[in-house]
Every structure is written in C-alpha cells, then in structure tokens.
Amino acid sequence: MSTPVGRQCPSVATPIAPFELIPEPVVLVPENRAPHTIAQWQGLADGLLTDQACAFHRNVEISSRYAWLYKALPSCLKWAGMAAIASHHVRLALFPLRLDTDRSGYVDIPHSLGRRRLLLADVDTIRATNNAIFNDIFWTHLAYVTADDGIRRLRSLLGGRPDYAPVLAGFEAIDRGRRVLEDVAASAPTRRWAEDLIWAGNIQLLEHEQRALVQPHFDHLSCAFARLVSLGAATSFEVRGPRGELAYFTSFYLYSLTRGMPRVLRADSWPRITRYDDRWRWITTSVVPHFRKLDADMRRIDASLGRIFDDARDYAATPCVLPPVTEQSPRRPAKDNPPQEPGT
16 A cells, blocks of 8 residues: 655646746747647646646636736737736635635635535635636637747637637737737827727637636526625726725626616616626626726736736745545546547
8 A cells, every 4th residue: 555645736837927937938838849739738728737626826826827928918918917817806705715725725625515505616616617717718828929820820729619719709800900019110090990909809708708608607606606796796906005996996786886777777687797798798898998997007017917926926835735645545636627629
C-alpha cells in the first residue's frame, strides 16, 4: 500500500502578474507550437489553472488570466477586461464554500453540496458557471492574440461550429476594427467608427456568454438564491475612493427601479438578475457604458486590474494542497471538468 502524500496544486504557468513577471501570450504559446483543435486549446487554457477543487485559487487565477489577456491587446479585447472584473466579484458569492475549505484552500465540494439549507448547491452553480465561461471563451482570445493572423486561425477552428457562430462573428467585427486602428492614415471619424465596431464585436461575445453559458446555469438556481444574487448584483469595477466608486457604481436593482422602472411596470413582475431579459438590459445600458468609461481611463483601469494581479500573487504564494491519494483510492475529477471534443 502506498503512503498517502498531500499534493500541492500549482498552476502550470508562472503566477499571473504584469508582463515583467510572466511571458506575453505570444511567448507562452509560440505559433509553431499552437494547438490545432478546440479541445487542445481548451486543454492548454485549463492547464493554466489549478484543480477544480481549489475553488478560491482557481477563481483568482481565472480573473487574472482574463486581465492578462486584456493587457495584451487593450484596444480590442474589451470582453476580457469586463470578464476579469466580473470573475473577481464571483469570489464573494463563493464565500459560503469556506465552510468546507481547509487551510490551504482545498474545498470538499461533495460535502458542501450536502448542506442544502445553506444554498450551497446554488453557490456551486455559480462556481461552475465561472468555470464554464472560462472553458468556452478564454481560449478563443488566446488563439486570436497569439497568431500573426488571429482571425484566420479562428475561422479555421470555429467555421464548422454553429454553436460558436456568435463568437466568430464578434471576432470578425473586432478584427475589422483593429485593422482600421492600425492604419496610421485612418481619419479621426474612421477611427471612432472602428472603436465602435470593436465594442460591438465584444458585446456579441458578451451576449454569447450570457445566453449560451450563464442562462442555462442560472435556470437551475433556487428562487431564494436568485433573490440574493439580484440584491448583490452591483459593481464599481474595483475603482477605489468615494468619488471614483460613485462615478463607476452600478447596481441591478438600483437600475431596475430607476431607469428600468417603465419596463418593470409594463412587465408587471419583480426584476430578477436570473431572468435573461432583465439582466441583459442592465448589462447593455449600464454595465457596459460604465466599463467603457473606465476603459478610456488607463490609469484607473490599470489600478483596478492591478488589484486582481496582487490577489493572484498572494494566492500563488500559498498553493492549494489536494488531499492525499493512494493507488487504491484515485481522485475523482470534479463534476464540471470540460468534456473532450470527439475525435481529438
């Protein structure tokens, strides 16, 4: 019988930080060693994260990986910047999992799922949603930004996948806008048009995220948890200071009961963040405009993302330790590990 040994669960990559501490994406994934299938790209992306059961470490890493991609091409990868901040807020919703977390950060997820009175199954659904978004969309950004002709690579990978059609359409718009911005002869009005096109492409990615990934998970949340999530759906985009927080603050209920009140009255039902139409109106008319304002202020957004990088370094300094295993008791994978693509 083998001796049980606790195993640290570090990331494959150097802890995410500004570029002086981690390679740029094109260095991490050289074009001559790039994956050739969606499943391979997803596997590469998942290899940048810790184990599913290291829920808090993994969440911080997901947030910082998004921030890392945004910083690689901030003029174009707006979705990644928004996703970094949104994922960073998910850590607050995961807090009840601390009841079944050891000192290193390992979460006994099966035990947590047994605490039904504490809505921990709903909390785990939020965790799984965050992982599903990363698995579905992160790799597309990595594939795009690490190629000399990123859109050509995505066309090859996504062209025969109807489920990824909105994502490819979004990147087509982003790439067209990018080409205009890279043209030094482009006029100021043309450049503004290109910036709007890039934002439109990123909103297509956001719509795919919300419709294809978030909503199917949210449909399984209990009514009680849905109310709690609706109340807590607010952000100031990690901006600090009274004036800054007020300028960038947005809340689902505050929006719904002020600017969104006419629609609430017509619908004759209380707004819920778990209802797609209610959530999408808030995102497009309040969240995206607030982030677009932040995106235009490089000093502020660098400070916001810097806090995410700081958290990532702190967690990397104390790796999550998985429980001991023996040959007779192999570890079972977490329930939301991504399936492999057939034929790859």
